[in-house]
Amino acid sequence: MGxxxxxxxxxxxxxxxxxxxxxxxxxxxxxTGTSRIKYASNVKIVRFPCTGRIxxxxxxxxxxxxxxxxxxxxxxxxxxxxxSGNFHARRRWVIFRGLLNFMGxxxxxxxxxxxxxxxxxxxADVVNGTVTTIRELGPYTEYRKAAxxxxxxxxxxxxxxxxxxxxxxxx
Amino acid sequence: MKxxxxxxxxxxxxxxxxIDTQKHLYAPVNKGxxxxxxxxxxxxxxVFDHIQTTQSAKxxxxxxxxxxxxxxxxxxxxxxxxxxxxxxxxxxxxGLHPCDAAGFNPLGAIFNWDYKDELxxxxxxxxxxITLACTKADEYCFCTSVNGGPGxxxxxxxxLTPVKDGFLAEILTEKGEALVKAxxxxxxxxxxxxxxxxxxxLPEKFDIKTVQEKLQTAFESPIWKAQSQRCIGxxxxxxxxxxxxxxxxxxxxxxxxGKRLRCWDSCGFAxxxxxxxxxxxxxxxxxxxxxxxxxxxxYMPDRLSVRGCTGCGRCSRACPVDMxxxxxxxxx
Amino acid sequence: xxxxxxxxKPAIAGNSFSGELQKTANELLQSGxxxxxxxxxxxxxxxxxxxxxxxxxxxxxxxDDRCTGNLAVYLTRKDLIGDKKVGITASYFALRSILRLxxxxxxxxxxxxxxxxxxxxxxxxFATTDDITAYLQTAPIPVREDDKALIEKLxxxxxxxxxxFWSAExxxxxxxxxxxxxxxxxxxxxxxxxxxxxxxIQPWASTLANIEWHINRAMHMTGRCADCGACGAAxxxxxxIHLLSHQIVQEVTDNFALDVNQAVSGDNALSTFKPExxxxxxx
Ligand code: SF4
Ligand code: SF4
Ligand code: SF4
Ligand code: SF4
Numbered sequence: 001m002g003x004x005x006x007x008x009x010x011x012x013x014x015x016x017x018x019x020x021x022x023x024x025x026x027x028x029x030x031x032t033g034t035s036r037i038k039y040a041s042n043v044k045i046v047r048f049p050c051t052g053r054i055x056x057x058x059x060x061x062x063x064x065x066x067x068x069x070x071x072x073x074x075x076x077x078x079x080x081x082x083x084s085g086n087f088h089a090r091r092r093w094v095i096f097r098g099l100l101n102f103m104g105x106x107x108x109x110x111x112x113x114x115x116x117x118x119x120x121x122x123x124a125d126v127v128n129g130t131v132t133t134i135r136e137l138g139p140y141t142e143y144r145k146a147a148x149x150x151x152x153x154x155x156x157x158x159x160x161x162x163x164x165x166x167x168x169x170x171x
Numbered sequence: 172m173k174x175x176x177x178x179x180x181x182x183x184x185x186x187x188x189x190i191d192t193q194k195h196l197y198a199p200v201n202k203g204x205x206x207x208x209x210x211x212x213x214x215x216x217x218v219f220d221h222i223q224t225t226q227s228a229k230x231x232x233x234x235x236x237x238x239x240x241x242x243x244x245x246x247x248x249x250x251x252x253x254x255x256x257x258x259x260x261x262x263x264x265x266g267l268h269p270c271d272a273a274g275f276n277p278l279g280a281i282f283n284w285d286y287k288d289e290l291x292x293x294x295x296x297x298x299x300x301i302t303l304a305c306t307k308a309d310e311y312c313f314c315t316s317v318n319g320g321p322g323x324x325x326x327x328x329x330x331l332t333p334v335k336d337g338f339l340a341e342i343l344t345e346k347g348e349a350l351v352k353a354x355x356x357x358x359x360x361x362x363x364x365x366x367x368x369x370x371x372x373l374p375e376k377f378d379i380k381t382v383q384e385k386l387q388t389a390f391e392s393p394i395w396k397a398q399s400q401r402c403i404g405x406x407x408x409x410x411x412x413x414x415x416x417x418x419x420x421x422x423x424x425x426x427x428x429g430k431r432l433r434c435w436d437s438c439g440f441a442x443x444x445x446x447x448x449x450x451x452x453x454x455x456x457x458x459x460x461x462x463x464x465x466x467x468x469x470y471m472p473d474r475l476s477v478r479g480c481t482g483c484g485r486c487s488r489a490c491p492v493d494m495x496x497x498x499x500x501x502x503x
Numbered sequence: 504x505x506x507x508x509x510x511x512k513p514a515i516a517g518n519s520f521s522g523e524l525q526k527t528a529n530e531l532l533q534s535g536x537x538x539x540x541x542x543x544x545x546x547x548x549x550x551x552x553x554x555x556x557x558x559x560x561x562x563x564x565x566x567d568d569r570c571t572g573n574l575a576v577y578l579t580r581k582d583l584i585g586d587k588k589v590g591i592t593a594s595y596f597a598l599r600s601i602l603r604l605x606x607x608x609x610x611x612x613x614x615x616x617x618x619x620x621x622x623x624x625x626x627x628x629f630a631t632t633d634d635i636t637a638y639l640q641t642a643p644i645p646v647r648e649d650d651k652a653l654i655e656k657l658x659x660x661x662x663x664x665x666x667x668f669w670s671a672e673x674x675x676x677x678x679x680x681x682x683x684x685x686x687x688x689x690x691x692x693x694x695x696x697x698x699x700x701x702x703x704i705q706p707w708a709s710t711l712a713n714i715e716w717h718i719n720r721a722m723h724m725t726g727r728c729a730d731c732g733a734c735g736a737a738x739x740x741x742x743x744i745h746l747l748s749h750q751i752v753q754e755v756t757d758n759f760a761l762d763v764n765q766a767v768s769g770d771n772a773l774s775t776f777k778p779e780x781x782x783x784x785x786x
Contacts, residue, residue: 056722057703060715077778087776091759094782095725095772098754099718099747102657104666113786126786146670147711202675205741225740226677235677236707310547400583401552403576405681407739421707434707435677442697455582491685491737492572493551 014068014134016043018127019054021086024075024116031120039124040131043071050074052085056096059110064147069109069134071126076114086114108133109140173348174361178337181357186214188354189263197231198265199224208264217266219333222309227274227413227485228267232294233282235410236434239290239420243428256293263350265301270314270483272302272326274413280475281416290433299346304332308371311484313497316377319482321370334364341366377501379468379478385503386469390461398499399460401492406437408486408494414467414479417443438462464499521565523626527618528561528590537590537616541577543570552577566592566620571645573733575600575687578610590616595645596731598635599763600687603727605632606771609690639764647732653743672742673717674710682744683720685737688727695719721747726755726772730763758782 020026026047032039048054051074059070072093080086093112101107111130115123177185190196190212198217200209206221208228240253279295282288305312305321314320324330328347331338340358342348351358409415419436423429436443439460444453453459467479480496487495524542531537532555544553544563550570554577555561575597577583593601601617604610617629622643629635657665680696683689696704696716704719705712720734728748735745755761755772759780 057715057719060718064711084776087778087780088773090780090782090785091773091776092722093785094758094780095751095754096722097784098758099721099750101662102665102750103669103714103718103747104660104662104664106662106666107784111786112784129786142666143711146674146714203672203741207740236709400554401577403681403684403737405684405737406679407681407737410677410679411739419706421705423705423707432707437679440680442693457582487547489681489739491681491733491739493546493549495547498547 012135012139014042014131014139015066016069016071016127016130016134017062017067018043018045018071018073019058019062020045020047020071020115021051021054021074021081022047022049023081024079024114025073025123027117028115028119028123031117032123033120035120037120037124039127042131043127050080050082050085051089052080052082054089056092059096063105063109063140063143066144068137068140069111069130071111071113071130073113073115073123073126076116079116105143106137106140109137173342175340175342175351175358176334176337176360176362176364177331177340177358181359182331182338183214185351185354185357186217186263186265188357189350190214192353193261195260195262196265197228197262199267208267219266219303222307223268223312223483223485223488225485225489226411227483228264228271228300229274229278229413229415231262231264231298232275232291233278233416233418236432237290239431239433241428241430245427254290256289259294259297262294262298263301264298266303267300268305268483269302269321269323269325269327269330270312270319270481271413272300273314273319273323273481274483275300275326277414277471277475277477277479277481278416280471280477281414284475299328299350300326301329301331301347301350302327304330304366304369305371306333306369308373309484311487311495311497312373312482313376313484314482315373316375316497316500317379317478317480317482321373322366332364332366332369334362334366334369339364339366339369376497382500382503383468383472386465389503390465392503394503395461395464396455396457398494398502399455399457402439402456402460402494403492404439404441404456404459405491406435406439407489407491408463408496409437409439410435411485411489413481413483413485438466460494464496468500521567524566524592524618524620525561525564527626527628528555528564529558531590531616532556532558532561536588538587539584540564540590541574542566542592543572543574554583564592570594571596571732572736573597573600573685573687573729573731575604575729576685576733578604578615578687579690586614588614588616590618592618592620594619594731595639595642596729596733597687598629598639599729600731602632602635602639602764603729604687604690607727636764650732650743650746650749654746654749657746670710670714673713673744675740676708676713676717676738676742676744677740678706678708678713678716679739681737681739682734685733686724687729687731687733688724689720695723717744717747720744721751724748724751726759726761726770728752728763 029045054072062070074086077086097107113126115126186196196211197208198211199206199221200211200216201218205225206218207225211217238254240251243250282291324343328344330341342351417436417438418433421432421434423432445451453462471477471479528540532540540555542553542564543550543566545565550565552574553563571594573596574591574593598619605612619627621627696706704715728751730749730752732745734748735743738744752763759772761770761772
């Protein structure tokens, strides 16, 4: 890699959103902190009662609003506070991930993990690993471009309004 | 009105000049297996041999999603900014058929009925319409039954009729004349081609006077239920229609700022008339189908003196369950 | 699997199977066993759905290879059917949907007479859901060559190319919801796109708003889609959105070993789970 490439890479600080369950991963992340394990600070944690509650739309919204990567994490199988929330979530993730991949949405930007309340070190690992991956993948502008809802219609008849949109969105 | 002759090569050269002068040119192009309007970068992308584009050309003046204004709240103050109408591009729509151009008539009537819709009018002012008269039709076309025709010039600034070795060009308005000036040399002297000789012959499918008379007393008729049974209540027919103008107002809010948008809607949707109270005055698809036909063929002629149908047949081509509008009108 | 409950009526020589179907419908209506018969009639270019309430109209009934739609979509239409006893000619895929609608308690078998016309042009009347399952497992699955070719093309693409393909295709969608209206499984009185507290999906037409709509629609099909293709066939813009539903069917089959033809056994893809479900992407 050339010098410029390296410089650009190090300038890019990925934005990562972590959707975690309250009982395991959130507690695990807390332990990472209290154990003073160093880990990347790029992650914004959003706490949910259970992985079963993490709607897939939240992930899509995170990408649309600027996330470059996403972590989804909860209790290990058989450890769910509500018995089976994570089993249900796992099924949904399998389908969702398959669909996204088929549509060409970059599933490498979503890291799923099981992190228990005792696994402070594993949480640091997951976060650091994700940050490294996303740093390599670069910003997820491709997806956000599609989110810019009126600039995209290049080939379509409605782009007559493109100029207008630029003037309006430059607010 | 002035008549000229233009060859295909001349036409392409002229259209390319228009593109070069920063005009947005929309024309029928291939989209997958379908032909639809798209912005073209070069005249050779344009498709000529299709019967009808999937969508009408109405979106040049009434886009599917349009910004009305944007707002931002800052320190307790709200800043509003209207859509900048002067930023709309100079637009040329090419290759639409007479039924599409005729559609701007009812559309304009709706958007200027009680309130003068600035967005629609500003877009129309900047739009020049070049139609292509029809030398072909299919079993869905019925313009001749609704006072239109394959060579109807209503709504056109210029109309081209494919004739031997080129096109007969009728320059119909000042806007059209101004556009010709961009490359006058492309237009040759009229060769005396007889337009009617080239137009497709399309027999009438129903008598519009009789249909309209019958509709006057048809509100309670059982025919609506019978006809609408297979209708699944989507918006396909309304969205492809050159005259359907229903819209919904939506809010694209992001924290303290956002935009207010106008987007297409359809009377075929069950939610279209649903009140906040939960009451729905049009509870069944039969009532919604009745509204569709009565609006187009009774209410609009009565109130706006213009019919909400130009006979393009798109709704019937687009309908997943073959609600053929001409057939239904005939059977009333 | 031979099943005695399937009544087979061989087509009479010199008489079309449509004639046979008309005869059956006539009997059903005459005896009062059904009050409304849902089938196909000739349309402008292709056969279209028709609703027959009296024996005078049975003459227009047809059923042939062109009748690939999914008439099961009408079975949940209360304004059409009410409490009526209904007969239906179901295509292969419509049979799957009927099984699924039964599993989801949207229709009742005791108010329904299900008929199909087999590849051998026999009119078949199903008495139980097991009969339908048995038929589905032996009858040839109608293939759609175009879809197969496109799926192969997509699977051979890189991720970036697939994104290009789908974002370009879906940017065209103008949200007419014909895909939803044509799907027997989209019977919700209020769809997720109409939900506005919170407004999950932007209701206007634009690339990402369209992509989000189609991801939601496809996700809601998990374990429910009959793979009939009616959604894509309904799209006036010809967008291949049924391939998204198809992908979901594929994922469900591959990952949870659920069989679309066994839908009535009560296996739901997302409301059930197995502790031993496999995946290869969770750290
Ligand atoms: S007539 Fe056809 S296109 Fe129109 S709402 Fe009904 S099913 Fe949809
Ligand atoms: S999603 Fe499409 S393919 Fe699946 S059942 Fe519905 S209409 Fe058929
Ligand atoms: S897309 Fe989902 S919410 Fe909408 S009608 Fe279909 S199943 Fe219901
Ligand atoms: S039928 Fe086609 S255009 Fe209509 S909402 Fe579905 S994908 Fe979009």
